[in-house]
Structure formats: C-alpha cells, structure tokens
Amino acid sequence: MMNSRMWPDLGFGVGLRSEHFDELLHGGESCDWLEAISENFMDTRGRPLQVLETLRRDAPVALHGVALSIGSADPLNEIYLSRLAELAARIEPALITDHLCWTGVDGTHLFDLLPLPYTEESLRHVVERTKTVQDRLGRRILLENPSTYVAFADSDIPEWEFLAAVAERADCGILLDVNNVYVSAFNLGFDAAAYVDALPVERIGQIHLAGFTDLGDCLFDTHSAPVHPEVWRLYERVVRRCGRVSTLVEWDADIPSFASVRAEAEEASRRVRHLEGEGRGNTAIARSARRSVGAHPVALSA
Numbered sequence: 001m002m003n004s005r006m007w008p009d010l011g012f013g014v015g016l017r018s019e020h021f022d023e024l025l026h027g028g029e030s031c032d033w034l035e036a037i038s039e040n041f042m043d044t045r046g047r048p049l050q051v052l053e054t055l056r057r058d059a060p061v062a063l064h065g066v067a068l069s070i071g072s073a074d075p076l077n078e079i080y081l082s083r084l085a086e087l088a089a090r091i092e093p094a095l096i097t098d099h100l101c102w103t104g105v106d107g108t109h110l111f112d113l114l115p116l117p118y119t120e121e122s123l124r125h126v127v128e129r130t131k132t133v134q135d136r137l138g139r140r141i142l143l144e145n146p147s148t149y150v151a152f153a154d155s156d157i158p159e160w161e162f163l164a165a166v167a168e169r170a171d172c173g174i175l176l177d178v179n180n181v182y183v184s185a186f187n188l189g190f191d192a193a194a195y196v197d198a199l200p201v202e203r204i205g206q207i208h209l210a211g212f213t214d215l216g217d218c219l220f221d222t223h224s225a226p227v228h229p230e231v232w233r234l235y236e237r238v239v240r241r242c243g244r245v246s247t248l249v250e251w252d253a254d255i256p257s258f259a260s261v262r263a264e265a266e267e268a269s270r271r272v273r274h275l276e277g278e279g280r281g282n283t284a285i286a287r288s289a290r291r292s293v294g295a296h297p298v299a300l301s302a
C-alpha cells in the first residue's frame with residue numbers, strides 16, 4: 001500500500017520551455033520546481049541538457065514524457081526506455097511521468113496523445129506494460145489523464161475507473177491534469193467533479209494546470225491561455241479532498257514571459273494556502289500539510 005508521503009511535495013512549478021532558458025539562466029527567474037519534457041533532453045550533446053543540468057542544481061525537476069506510448073499494441077521501445085533511464089540517472093528527477101494514451105502503432109509515431117478504448121482487455125495490457133516500465137526504471141511512474149475529443153464505442157469502463165484501476169493494479173501514481181478533466185468532460189459529456197472525486201487520493205502524486213481554447217461546441221487543450229475559472233474551481237475541489245499535491249502550470253503556445261506563467265503557479269499556491277486557512281483543524285488539507293513537513297523532493301525512488 002502507498003500513502004501520500006510516498007510522493008514528494010514539490011510546491012508550485014512551471015513547465016520548462018526553451019523560450020524561458022535565458023530568463024532562468026541569466027534573468028534571475030526561478031520557481032519551486034520545473035518539469036522537463038523528457039524527449040527534449042535525451043540528446044546528451046545538445047544545449048538543452050546542459051541547461052537542464054544547470055537549473056537542476058537549484059530546483060527539483062520532474063521528467064514528463066510524451067512518447068512512452070504505454071497503451072500501444074507495439075512492443076515497448078527498449079531504446080527509448082534505455083535513454084529515459086540514462087536521463088533519469090543523470091537528472092535524478094523527483095518524478096517520472098507520461099500519459100495514459102498511445103502515440104503510434106506498427107512503428108509509426110503519430111505525434112499525438114491518443115485515447116485508449118477503456119476495456120478490461122486494454123486495462124490488463126496497460127497494467128502489464130506499466131509494471132514492465134517501472135521494473136526497467138527501478139521506480140514508480142505516474143500516468144496522466146489525457147484530454148480527449150472522441151471515445152471508443154467499445155469502451156465499457158469510465159475513464160476515471162480505468163485510471164484508478166491502472167494505478168492500483170500496476171502500483172503506479174496518477175498525474176491528475178485538472179484542465180484535461182474539464183476539457184474532456186465538456187467534450188464527452190461527463191461530470192468533471194465526479195471524475196476527480198472518484199480517483200484514489202493516495203495515488204495522486206502530481207497535478208497539472210493549463211489553459212484551453214473554447215471553440216464553442218468543443219474545448220481544445222491548447223495550453224495557450226491562463227487557467228480558466230472553472231478549472232480553478234475544480235482544482236480547489238481536488239485540493240480540499242487530497243490536500244497539498246505538487247502542482248505545475250503548463251504553457252505551450254503563445255508562450256508569455258516566465259514571470260507570467262509563474263504568476264499562475266503563484267495563484268495556485270495562494271488558493272491552496274487559502275484553503276488550508278479555511279480547513280485548519282482536522283481536514284485532509286491540514287493533515288496533508290503536517291505530513292509534508294520535511295518532505296524531500298528526491299526521496300521517491302523505489
């Protein structure tokens with residue numbers, strides 16, 4: 001069994017993007033922690049890895065992948081896993097995460113995070129592969145709920161039950177992207193609050209926040225805007241239930257200054273502190289705050 005102490009409390013971070021390298025290296029900018037897209041740093045000859053190693057001296061880093069393709073019918077990519085393991089050994093990340101999705105088949109990479117059919121068959125498939133990946137890396141990973149626009153007609157398990165079952169059976173963590181829940185709930189017509197309420201608290205090791213684009217009859221997960229007020233409300237619902245969870249703001253298009261993105265992370269921090277003030281006494285938030293004292297960001301390694 002696992003409890004909240006198994007996940008480090010990293011605070012409120014920002015997704016590392018090359019547009020911000022100079023501000024972070026030379027502009028005096030910083031934040032609690034950074035999340036690096038794993039695939040962008042696997043080339044050991046490039047400047048990005050040198051930058052990451054420099055920034056890593058001052059802030060914890062999580063490695064966030066987009067190409068593990070945990071749900072694909074293709075065999076796991078051993079070369080990819082070796083490079084990820086090498087990067088992890090070099091960076092010593094606080095967390096290693098990827099998505100509950102597939103990104104290609106028959107050796108073709110489709111450069112998108114595609115949803116899975118949520119069935120018992122695919123559940124067993126994802127669980128076995130997650131166990132293999134964790135054995136290969138020697139530590140737990142966290143899988144993130146994707147933003148979705150279509151669903152398989154064959155799916156007979158709600159996404160939140162599927163994600164919870166993967167986490168329990170594979171003994172992995174959940175990266176809960178609150179924005180993705182809101183986007184998918186709107187697009188597919190399910191209840192976002194019921195989704196976040198159904199996930200096992202002890203498995204949620206990280207939260208993502210981001211902004212979407214409203215196309216009218218569809219919400220598009222663009223990461224190009226501030227966090228929407230309804231997503232903030234959903235985030236507060238998660239915090240009331242789970243207490244403090246390492247929170248990170250993603251921004252991937254129309255990227256503003258680092259300070260502007262960090263302001264969103266600071267807003268998350270302000271809301272959590274406000275909720276802790278409201279809940280001081282005997283709520284989950286207060287208990288979690290006490291547990292997090294002294295937490296070390298790299299103490300997760302299994």
Ligand SMILES: [Fe+2]
Pocket residue numbers: 144177180208250
């Ligand atoms: Fe995300």
